[in-house]
Structure formats: structure tokens, C-alpha cells
Amino acid sequence: MFTFLKQTGKRSVSVFEALRTTGTISGIAPQTAAYGGEYAVRAANIDPKRRFSDKRYNVPPSAEFVARVSGIATMGKLPFQESAEGLDAAFVGVPIDTGTSNRPGARFGPRQIRAESAMLRAFNGGTRAAPYESLMVADIGDVNVNVYDLKDTCKRIREAYRKIVATGCIPLTLGGDHTIAYPILQAVAEKHGPVGLIHVDAHADTSDVVLGEKIGHGTPFRRCVEEGLLDCKRVVQIGLRGTGYSPDAYQWSREQGFRVVQVEECWFKSLTPLMAEVRKQMGDGPVYLSFDIDALDPAFAPGTGTPEIAGLTPIQALEIIRGCRGLNLIGCDLVEVSPPYDTTGNTALTAANLLFEMMCVLPKIKYY
Template sequence: MTRFNQPLGGNEMPRFGGPATMMRLPAAGTAEGLDVAFVGVPMDHGTSNRSGTRLGPRQIRDESRMLRPYNMATGAAPFDHLQVADLGDVPINTFDLKKTVDIITSFYREVLSHGTIPLTLGGDHTLTWPILRAVKERHGPVALIHIDAHADINEAMFGETVAHGCPFRRAWEDGCLINDKVFQIGLRGTGYAPEDFDWARDQGWTVVQAEECWGKSLAGLMQIVRDRIGGAKVYVSYDIDSLDPAFAPGTGTVEPGGLSTWQALEIIRGCVGLNIVGGDVVEISPPYDPSGNTALIGANLLYEMLCVLPRVPISPARLSGLAF
């Protein structure tokens, strides 16, 4: 395979220079010939609290300049096996959220038509619904691994059915999901009624609240997830507010008691072997992320998704073997 898609290395160009693309990869105008495409969706008009996620894709790309092509933990070298590029941003309508969701579906319909796997830099969580509509057109209903502090299954917010608290209710209504293969991990915080989480359970979804994850490795959970999903096609949606605000303060709806960064890595790495057809990282809000660390974590999670895609061999690096 011709490796035209290697990230620009830090020894070739200082990390503060070079192209402002994801991992300083080549930019592409179309998904034709690509196995994987990074896509930005710079929107925040679906948010209900603090805004700023429209700046998320740009900040994720900026912080991704620290990433290198080889995964030292899993042995994955995704750019040796996949053609990858950055397609830039979806040209959303910043004044009309309902038009925006149709623009997103149309954009991803084109990407998916080339057999390309999209990995999305968000943007608020509204965007996952229109992406799932396009995914259904291409692949049919899919399994879902949704990591989040919130269930995002509201019937409406302020009377509106399109918002970042509603995407998975809309996806369910549109028949985008395989109900017995939907997993929501990390839900927590206060609510209005038990139905805030129980509606999902009533549909046959598996809800793993954050309290069940405290102080634990999540490797065992991900074995259960893999066993239940099996060979079904799966979409992975990672809301950065699933992490405790001590790790990721740069988001609009923070909740205490969240996941750790190492648990986040366990979840994504635990998707290895699944037939992933798309993924996203959403709700990074740079105005509340002065250090850039939240965006850096988001960039790393997107890279980890790339490392567990089909056709990327995994050969975990040898650890010391010491018992401590």
C-alpha cells in the first residue's frame, strides 16, 4: 500500500508548525480512496447550557499535533494499514439547527458511499443523530456504544425535538439502532425522574451508571460488550463529559463522579475486534478548556478509535512483568 497518509512527524516539522489538520495528516476534498476520514462538525446551537463546542474541532486538531503514529500500548500502527485523511468541516448552517442536521446527513451519506469509516470531531451531541441516519442508509441498524454522563434520550427540550439532549431518542425513532446491542456507559448526576435513565432500559438497552465503574478496571465490562455485540456493525459515540471534570473541565454540562482517562482508554481499546463503522468525540468546549487538556484527551480518544478499527492488527507491547 502506498503510504501517502502518514502524519507529519515532530522531527520533520516542529509540533507548533505544519498543517492544521487532525494529527497533521493530509487534507482531502473527498473520501474517495480513503479507508477512514476525520471530519469536523463545528456546531453548538444544540447545546442547553454553556456554549463553545463550535470551536471543538479546531482545538482538537490543534492539540492532536502531539500524537504520534504508533500506539505504544497496543502495538497498533493504523497508518501502515489504512488510508486516512482529514476532510475538513461540514459546512453547517449556524443559524438553523434543523437545516444543519440535514446538511450533516447529506455530508456523511457521501462519505459513507465510498466505503469510508468516518471519525468525527464535535461539536455538540446533536450531530450523532444525523450521522446515524446516514449510517443506517449504508449499513442498516447498528449496535451502539455510547459513553456519556447523560442519556440524551429526551423527548424534547424547551419544546424542541432537535437538541443535544435528544439524539438517541431520535435515532431510536428512526430505527437506527439494534436495541439489544445498545450500551450507555458512565451515566450519572441528578435528574428529574427515574425515567431519565429507565426509558433506555425499557427499550432493551444496557445502562451502566458511573457508580458501577468507580474504582474498577473496565476491561471486564468491555468483554461483556464485545460478547453481546458479536459481529454486528457498531457505532461508538464518546461524549467528553463522561469523564470526571477533574480530567476534562472543558465541556458545557459537567457532572462530578465521572470516569477516569484510563477507564476511557480501556473502553475504546476494549472495542477491538468489533466491526466499527463510525465514531465521534463530542462536547469539547475550548472556552472552558484553558490548558487545552480536554481537547488533547479528545484527540487521543479519536486516535484510539482509529487503532481498533477493522484491518488494524493489535499486538500489545510487552510490559515489565513485575507484580506491583
């Protein structure tokens, strides 16, 4: 956990000890320190007990008294630890763009998402979710990828995620191009068997061979089907659009039993009713959520490798993710953020918020 210190003579003490002995943190009253009231004590490292076990919470610092620009960038300014041991969920980066077919730069996605995530706070104001009162969460860094060899990178990702899921930890992945979903799902399916998939994207990513290669960011879900990693009757693809190489670019998906929701079905609508149907489709079985940032219209998320016009809005993105509440989510990813194509940082900021929303719909989350 983060421990915030103040000097008392020659000895450093925790913020909580300072509160207990002096009633202030550098002149800030206890009720306004950190997150205010009861949560000020929790944010000040008093080791609160979790509702589901006797482990401690990890609580990010509040920007009310720790500057957002300070410190080493981790997801949401959470603590860093080297493995998933003892965690209920973990943010993990996979910094590759070796599988990209158009604009590169997604290898820098995890780094930029972490930087922009300093804006995140402890509670979800829309849903009243309290993830840091529910789960032990940390940032476990990046998979050590091989930027020269995509097949070796896939092997490294698969091995890393085997270790993560073996601990019972739910991975929340910062991509990286969409190739990464294939080795991640290999590791996830080894533990859970064939999983349901909620795939939010401008593209189906079900191509067979591209430029002679079977592994790339346009092929992951065909490879997953071929290897039996997906429960095809529990797969939905949302937001698909753009020009294609045939009159119906999504015929193969439908033939496998996927539900295909093209973007035209989403225009001018709330997607809350759609997600009620998706929850019924997914049932009680394990579900993986894979969200490509290019599902959003490039007006909202220009920093991506293969943009397509007329996409989803950020509001619809929130409706999709919040609509996953109650599902047995066993992993999530947010991929294809390419910072060089958005100098404002807004694409990465949107991605950081969507990852926070994913954490807020994991099983066992407490809501106020």
C-alpha cells in the same frame, strides 16, 4: 502525502531522495530521521504499498524533524483532502453548538482538537497498533454547517455523511455538540441498517422534547430509536450519572432494551471485564461508537458544556475504546469539547488522544 523538501542547487527533492543520494536529511542520519529505521523511509514519502491493496499510505511527519507548531492544523498533522474518496477512514469536523442546553463553545471543538493533536505520534505505544501501516487516512475538513438553523444543519450533516459512507470510508468525527450523532446515524443506518451503539456519556441523551424542541443535544438517541436506526438489543450506555427529573432517569433506555451502566458501577474498577461483556453483546454486526467528553470527570475534562461530577477517568476511557478492538466499527465520534472552558487545552488534548485510540481499533488495523 506530505513531502518534505530540501534544496539541492535550484531543485527541490524529497527527503527520501536526499537519503538515497546523500545519506542525510540536513545532517540527520537515516536511522534517526523521521520515525527511525525502516519507518524513516516510509515517513519520507517513498510510497510504501499497503497490505490490503496497492494504494499508498498517508504518514504524518515526525516532530523529530518537523516542528509541531508549523503548518496548517489537521488532525494528527495528516494530509488534508476534500472528499473521502480513496480513504479507509477520515477525520471530519462538525463545528456546532446550536443544540447545546448549557454552556456553549463546542463549535470550536474540532479546531482545538486538531491543534492539540499535533502531539500525536505514529504508533500506539500501549497496544502496538500501527494505523498508518494499515489504513489510508486523511483529514477531510468540516461539514459546512448552518449556525443559525439546527434543522438545516442536521440536513447538511446527513447529506455530507451519506457521501462519506458511500465511499466505504469510516468517519471519525470531531464534534460539535451531541446533536450531530442523530444525522450521522441516519446516514450510517441507510447503508448498514440498524446498528449497535456504544454510547459513553454522563447523560442518556434520550429526552423527548426540551423547551418545545425535539432536536438538540439531549434528544439524539430517542430520535434514533423512533426512526429504527439502532438495534436496541445491541446498545450500551456507559458512565451515566448526575441529578435527574425523575427517580430513574434511565427507565426509558432500559425499556428499549439498552444496557445501562451507571457510573457507580464503574467506580474503582477496571472496565476491561465490562468491555468483554459488551463485545459479546455487540457480536459481529455493525457498531457505532459515540463518546461524549463529559463522560470523563470534569477534573480531567473541564472544557465541556454540561459537566457532572464523579465521572470516568482517562484510564477507563482507554479501556472502553481499546475494548472495542475486534468489533465491526463503522463510525466513531468524540463530541462536546468546549475549549473556552479549559484554557489549558487539556480537554481537547484528551479528545485528540481518544480519537487516535478509536482509529487504532478500527477493522484491519495492524498490531506489532
